[in-house]
Amino acid sequence: MSAETADERLARLKKEFASIDGDGDGFVTEAEFRAHFPELPAGALGALEDSADADGDGRFSLEEFVRIMP
Numbered sequence: 001m002s003a004e005t006a007d008e009r010l011a012r013l014k015k016e017f018a019s020i021d022g023d024g025d026g027f028v029t030e031a032e033f034r035a036h037f038p039e040l041p042a043g044a045l046g047a048l049e050d051s052a053d054a055d056g057d058g059r060f061s062l063e064e065f066v067r068i069m070p
């Protein structure tokens, strides 16, 4: 299997972001994130938010999402 290119990674993350963004407003809120990853412990989500929410508005933009995801 060949390594994923940056473009392929972005396309994959965009698709995943869209599937998490339940109301399609272009931002993923904590509630949307929790609905998509119900098995994620609350503490992990809080830590994720602290490190990933770069502009501190309490929700993830695609840009912030791309930064935190592998």
Ligand SMILES: [Ca+2]
Binding pocket: 021, 022, 023, 024, 025, 026, 027, 028, 029, 032
């Ligand atoms: Ca949303």
Ligand SMILES: [Ca+2]
Binding pocket: 053, 054, 055, 056, 057, 058, 059, 060, 061, 064
């Ligand atoms: Ca944000």
